[in-house]
Amino acid sequence: MIRRLIRKILGRGASTTPRIIPVSQHGIRREQIHPCALKVTRTLRAEGFAAFIVGGAVRDLLLKKTPKDFDVATNATPDQIRALFRRARAIGRRFQIVHVYCGADTIEVTTFRASQDSNSEASEDEGLRQTAADGRILRDNVFGSQSEDAARRDFTVNALYYDPHDESVWDYHNGVADAQKRVLRMIGDPKTRFREDPVRMLRATRFSAKLDFHIDTATRAPIAELAPMLEHIPSARLYDEMMKLLLSGHAERGVHQLRAEGLHHGILPILDTVLDAPAHKPFIHAVLHDTDLRIREGRSASPAFMLAGLLWFVFQKTWEDLKDEGLPDSTAMYEAMDETLERQRKQLAFPRRLDGTIKEIWALQPRFEQRSGARPFRLLDHPRWRAGYDFLLLRGHGADGAAAEIADWWTRFEAADDATRNDLLLPTSGERRPRRRRKRSPARATDGEDAGRE
Ligand code: ATP
Ligand code: MG
Numbered sequence: 001m002i003r004r005l006i007r008k009i010l011g012r013g014a015s016t017t018p019r020i021i022p023v024s025q026h027g028i029r030r031e032q033i034h035p036c037a038l039k040v041t042r043t044l045r046a047e048g049f050a051a052f053i054v055g056g057a058v059r060d061l062l063l064k065k066t067p068k069d070f071d072v073a074t075n076a077t078p079d080q081i082r083a084l085f086r087r088a089r090a091i092g093r094r095f096q097i098v099h100v101y102c103g104a105d106t107i108e109v110t111t112f113r114a115s116q117d118s119n120s121e122a123s124e125d126e127g128l129r130q131t132a133a134d135g136r137i138l139r140d141n142v143f144g145s146q147s148e149d150a151a152r153r154d155f156t157v158n159a160l161y162y163d164p165h166d167e168s169v170w171d172y173h174n175g176v177a178d179a180q181k182r183v184l185r186m187i188g189d190p191k192t193r194f195r196e197d198p199v200r201m202l203r204a205t206r207f208s209a210k211l212d213f214h215i216d217t218a219t220r221a222p223i224a225e226l227a228p229m230l231e232h233i234p235s236a237r238l239y240d241e242m243m244k245l246l247l248s249g250h251a252e253r254g255v256h257q258l259r260a261e262g263l264h265h266g267i268l269p270i271l272d273t274v275l276d277a278p279a280h281k282p283f284i285h286a287v288l289h290d291t292d293l294r295i296r297e298g299r300s301a302s303p304a305f306m307l308a309g310l311l312w313f314v315f316q317k318t319w320e321d322l323k324d325e326g327l328p329d330s331t332a333m334y335e336a337m338d339e340t341l342e343r344q345r346k347q348l349a350f351p352r353r354l355d356g357t358i359k360e361i362w363a364l365q366p367r368f369e370q371r372s373g374a375r376p377f378r379l380l381d382h383p384r385w386r387a388g389y390d391f392l393l394l395r396g397h398g399a400d401g402a403a404a405e406i407a408d409w410w411t412r413f414e415a416a417d418d419a420t421r422n423d424l425l426l427p428t429s430g431e432r433r434p435r436r437r438r439k440r441s442p443a444r445a446t447d448g449e450d451a452g453r454e
Helices: 002-009 035-046 058-062 078-084 123-132 146-151 175-181 190-196 199-211 221-231 235-246 251-260 272-276 282-296 303-310 311-324 330-347 352-367 375-380 385-397 403-414 417-425 429-435
Strands: 017-022 053-054 073-074 088-091 098-101 107-110 160-163 170-171
Touching: 002 417, 035 053, 035 073, 035 078, 035 098, 035 107, 053 058, 058 160, 058 175, 073 199, 078 088, 078 098, 078 107, 088 429, 190 199, 190 221, 199 221, 199 235, 199 251, 221 352, 235 251, 235 303, 251 272, 251 282, 272 282, 272 311, 282 303, 303 352, 303 385, 311 330, 330 352, 352 375, 352 385, 375 403, 385 403
Parallel strands: 073 107
Antiparallel strands: 017 170, 053 073, 053 160, 088 098, 098 107, 160 170
16 A cells, blocks of 8 residues: 555556647647558457557657657457457567558557556566566566556656547656657656666667657666666667667767766777777767768668677777787687677677678778789679778778778779779789888878778
8 A cells, every 4th residue: 555655656657547638739640650550540449449559659750750660559458459450460478469460561569568567665676587587577468557558668758649540649647748848757766667677778868869858867867876787688688779779870879878878888888998099989980970871861771880880999909919919810800800799799699690791891891902903803792892891981981091092992993994993903912011111102102001901
């Protein structure tokens, strides 16, 4: 009873009745909702169930942004949902979600859930255990009312429900007002909610970067103290969350915010080095900035490329160290790749399938320096030429003058016809090594300064 009272005072579950906001006040029109999501809510409603668009889509539409995807929340159970759609599949063990397919599109449909980890003092530890055992705790699959569903969501702007039938927004936690004020505010007691799921700290960073929101002071306050809790999160989940941040189109701001909050220690401690060292900073910024641009322009950006960039200096340092230990150049290079990736993977479990691409991007860098004979022609046909070249360009945009010169050469070489390409070739490389110190031609004047080369 007393706990219940405390919970109410803390604000958790306090709002059992929502403000129902008409379209004239929020402006979200039915036409802005994905047709497949509309079909899902209409079908559920026709069967007498409640069905709303929820989460990021409502938030983004309210902020006049284009939603990434449309999720639906309903009081129908997963079995009831599946029975209504010909192409539907239940997924997930921790909590069952139903995927409904229309053509190539998928709508995620979830049943309203209650949070059962917040109504006792012992709950905080239970919450931790749940996170630690990530993925297998069926107790999490407790269905609840819509107001309970709203209370277990993280931020007020993420707990808005849009009813396509009458175009109203159901707001349990003043999310619309917070969206207007551009404030990211935790629902309930921030410290308790971060302890339940420390990944919410990363989500706070990601949303504030992506939405350009200010993190409410009370929400932000416990982060510094709780940041070390991220160390207990399975590294695969950290990877997923980090990639969402890095590929959100707002990586530059996100990474800075992450570091400002001290959240990078358990995930990307290398940020300390790369963002402080004057020699490294411009390149890392170029990588983050370029990725943001690509995503905002609707072009692809790969996690492998991003990781190759973030780890580039670590890899080079390791390579140098191994050479100093006496390993031959190329043996040192491949060993440095493995060492760098394995060391980093302990913190951020990026999938092994990315390793091949990361290594190829790195291994291409010294090969770009070979600009005589038949090699440049062969290199153009390399399946990763484009990624490697983009990487080289970024090195040039960083403070690497030698890389800029080589990148410029490759830009011209790629654009040229065969005859011009032949003219662009540097003198054959027989005496390449002895020439290095003599700075024979302006085109090669910077040889040897480029850290990526042998
Ligand atoms: P995005 O546009 O990045 O997908 P989103 O808000 O849709 O943002 P999702 O991760 O897709 O984020 O989650 C959907 C919704 O589920 C969120 O809006 C939030 O209401 C809820 N949610 C997701 N993760 C958590 C969490 N760790 N704790 C509490 N609620 C969460
Ligand atoms: Mg989403």
